[in-house]
Amino acid sequence: EDFAGQGGLIGHAGLTIFDDSADMLAQARFAMEFCAIESCGKCTPCRIGAVRGVETIDRIAKGDAEAIPLLTDLCNTMKAGSLCALGGFTPYPVMSALTHFPDDFSPMKEAAE
Numbered sequence: 001e002d003f004a005g006q007g008g009l010i011g012h013a014g015l016t017i018f019d020d021s022a023d024m025l026a027q028a029r030f031a032m033e034f035c036a037i038e039s040c041g042k043c044t045p046c047r048i049g050a051v052r053g054v055e056t057i058d059r060i061a062k063g064d065a066e067a068i069p070l071l072t073d074l075c076n077t078m079k080a081g082s083l084c085a086l087g088g089f090t091p092y093p094v095m096s097a098l099t100h101f102p103d104d105f106s107p108m109k110e111a112a113e
Contacts, residue, residue: 016093024097024104029057035090046087049078053094060105068105072098 018027032053041047053074059067075091082088098105 024101025061028094028097029054031090031093032057035086038086043083043087045078045081049074050090
């Protein structure tokens with residue numbers, strides 16, 4: 001309950017831990033790409049939202065900071081409108097990465113590397 005009160009989600013008792021070298025932008029993209037591949041296609045937020053999520057994260061990786069609020073809106077739409085847990089829960093790791101690792105989504109990140 002304390003974990004849920006902080007906005008945490010474990011799902012099916014799965015927990016993934018990364019060290020400080022993990023690229024959370026890449027992990028967020030992986031979550032969206034997995035959803036795009038695994039989506040059954042029944043609901044629009046999951047079927048199209050996950051594909052647009054990958055595209056939006058790619059824009060952020062190329063330095064488009066204006067795409068960050070778009071990604072947030074997309075995640076909220078997927079959480080509220082998806083019919084199953086896949087589309088409804090995919091936004092959680094993406095939003096967690098945005099919230100807790102904002103530097104990994106910095107427009108200057110890719111240029112510096």
